[in-house]
Amino acid sequence: MRSIKVGVIGLGTVGSGVIQVLQENAPDIRQRLECDIQLKRVADRDVALLQKVQGDVIRSENAQDVLTDPEIDIVVEVIGGIEPAKTFILEAFRQGKNVVTANKDLIAIHGHELLEAAKAAGKDLGFEASVGGGIPIIAALKQSLTANKFSAILGIINGTTNYILTAMYEQGRDYGEVLAEAQKLGYAEADPTSDVEGLDAARKLAILSSIAFNSKVTLSDVYVEGISQITSEDIQYAKELGCTIKLLAIGKNPEQGIEVRVHPVLLPLSHPLAAVNGVFNAIFAVGNAVGDTMFYGRGAGSLPTGSAIAGDIISISRNIIYNATASVHCTCYNERPILPSSAFISAYYVRLSVADEPRVLASLATIFAEAGISFASIIQKTQKENQAEIVLITHPCRESQLNDALAQVRVYDKVRSIHNVIRFEENPAPT
Secondary structure (H helix, E strand, C coil): CCEEEEEEECCCHHHHHHHHHHHHCHHHHHHHHCCEEEEEEEECCCHHHHHHCCCCCEEECCHHHHHCCCCCCEEEECCCCCCCHHHHHHHHHHCCCEEEECCHHHHHHHHHHHHHHHHHHCCCEECHHHCCCCCCHHHHHHHHCCCCCEEEEEEECCHHHHHHHHHHHHHCCCHHHHHHHHHHHCCCCCCCHHHHCCHHHHHHHHHHHHHHHCECCCHHHCEECCCCCCCHHHHHHHHHCCEEEEEEEEEECCCCCEEEEEEEEEEECCCHHHHCCCCEEEEEEEECCCEEEEEEEECCCHHHHHHHHHHHHHHHHHHHHCCCCCCCCCCCCECCCECCHHHCEECEEEEEEEECCCCHHHHHHHHHHHCCCCEEEEEEEECCCCEEEEEEEECCEEHHHHHHHHHHHHHCCCEEEEEEEEEECCCCCCC
16 A cells, blocks of 8 residues: 655644544545555654654654655645745745645735645645635635636634624623633634734635635735724624624625625624634635535634645645646636725614714714715614714615715714724625
8 A cells, every 4th residue: 555654844733633633533544545644754843742742753853854855745834924834835845745734824925826836846735724724615616616606705714703702792791801711711812913803814815715716815905804893882783783793704706806805794693604603614605606605614723724634635645646736726817906995885884972962863864975875774872971872774885985974974073983883794695
């Protein structure tokens, strides 16, 4: 039986998960693949992590030992970050090796370059684990659903923010309190900025949109807002409106260009993504042939991510056996424009405090009407000190129209504060 030899660079949470999956499931993998996948070398600068690796494996503190080992067929990069990860991957291709990575930061910015390098070397680059943890969305888009033209891809693709918003919705708790709990439980980092400000989801959306829309989308193309401004008051109003609030990654593919954005949305409870709670992720893709599809599962964690990496290792091993490496390459053959945020079309939730006086609401309606915006519904509640809190729900409009209206609202002397502005995502996009 043929043996495919694997080297792993990085033995943190993800690296240890890869090793556990490969070792625990080795008999079944061997039978399914009719090939033996052998973990030959591991590398990490942390000696304590090296000592935890079990079995007949060569351990090293130097990544070059993995990269230059002539027997290794597949290098797994799970150190994260841009450098030295990018240098290691390019060196692996120069050394004639295939690569598997979970590195969303790197793929979101340099994915096209790395895929072209893999193609030039005649090797494979697997990055299933870069989006959605154990959810097999990359393989689905690049292979199983590749006959489709995609009009939209929407996702809850960050478990930290989904955990926070779920707890706020179900338990009526404040953002800061739930964030502290998420950090204590290990769902949020000590510095949670990447998660709660939407950057993690933006990286993943750039990857998904590039594949789905066949045009290069990088992190800098994605409009991003986080969840730190969402309050328990917003959650309560969402409930009154029959909605929940989620941090949604949205990619759309209209005729005029590609729309990519990450931000909180009010999502009707009837929407398929509304029931995705806790640390779970889900990705909703709309193809012109397949229609609506949704992929659901654990979006992070040692074993779910290890499962995705092991799946790439197995796929590449098959390609090695049958001399079919470099058969799945970059498909960004279009150069479509990226739409500015001013062109986004959405309905909006606008919550503000105003003087509790006659004609204030009529004046607000006039301001919005002059920007070409009408209201779908209005909620008004009296507060203390002669103030009223008003929630305006607009009909869909361009973001440029909304910004024009808000500029006038800010200078209207009866408005005390604009508390929040949140977009609606009402229904799955049509094919």
